[in-house]
Amino acid sequence: MYEGEGRNETATPLKEIFPLADNLALFAITVGETVSSEIEALFEEGDFALAAMLDTVASEATEIAGIIAERRYLEFLVSERRNFGESTVLRYSPGYCGWHVSGQKRLFEFLRPEEVGIILTESYLMQPLKSISGLMVVGRREIHDFEMSYPFCENCRTQECRLRIGTIMKR
Numbered sequence: 001m002y003e004g005e006g007r008n009e010t011a012t013p014l015k016e017i018f019p020l021a022d023n024l025a026l027f028a029i030t031v032g033e034t035v036s037s038e039i040e041a042l043f044e045e046g047d048f049a050l051a052a053m054l055d056t057v058a059s060e061a062t063e064i065a066g067i068i069a070e071r072r073y074l075e076f077l078v079s080e081r082r083n084f085g086e087s088t089v090l091r092y093s094p095g096y097c098g099w100h101v102s103g104q105k106r107l108f109e110f111l112r113p114e115e116v117g118i119i120l121t122e123s124y125l126m127q128p129l130k131s132i133s134g135l136m137v138v139g140r141r142e143i144h145d146f147e148m149s150y151p152f153c154e155n156c157r158t159q160e161c162r163l164r165i166g167t168i169m170k171r
C-alpha cells in the first residue's frame, strides 16, 4: 500500500521505518464538516481575525484527535496482548518526507473513510479540510530516529521531523 501510485521518492524515512515496526495501523480522522464550513463562511464574510482564530483552533483540535487516536491504538494493542506497552507510536502521512500525496488514493481505497464523512478530491486533498490520515507506526523509540540526509530535506523549511523525534525520545 505504501507504494501507492508509484510516485514516492526512492528513499524515504518511512520506507526504512515501517519494516521495523511491531504493529501498524492506517488512520483517517476528522473534526467534521461543521467547523470547516464555519471557517469558510467567516472568511467569505470578511471576518478574517475570527476566521483565522477558528482555523488555528480547528487545526489544533485535529492534531489532538490524532494524539488521542495514537494513545487508544496503543492501549488497544496492550489490552489484546499484541504489544506489551514498551513501544511508542508515531503517525506518518502521505504528502510528507518523500511519501507522495497520491498515496492517499490507495489508503482511501483500503480504509474507506467516506463512511465517517471524509472524501478525497482529484488533487488528493481531504474534505473536510480539517482531517488527517496516514499510518500509525508502533515500535521501539529508536526506529523513528533518522538523519536529515534525504535529497528532499534540502528544500524543507520546517524540519518538523526534529521536533517529532525529540518529542518521542522523551516519552
Ligand code: SF4
Binding pocket: 013, 096, 097, 098, 148, 150, 152, 153, 156, 157, 158, 159, 160, 161, 162
Ligand atoms: S528535514 Fe523535512 S523533509 Fe527531511 S525528513 Fe525532516 S521533515 Fe521530512
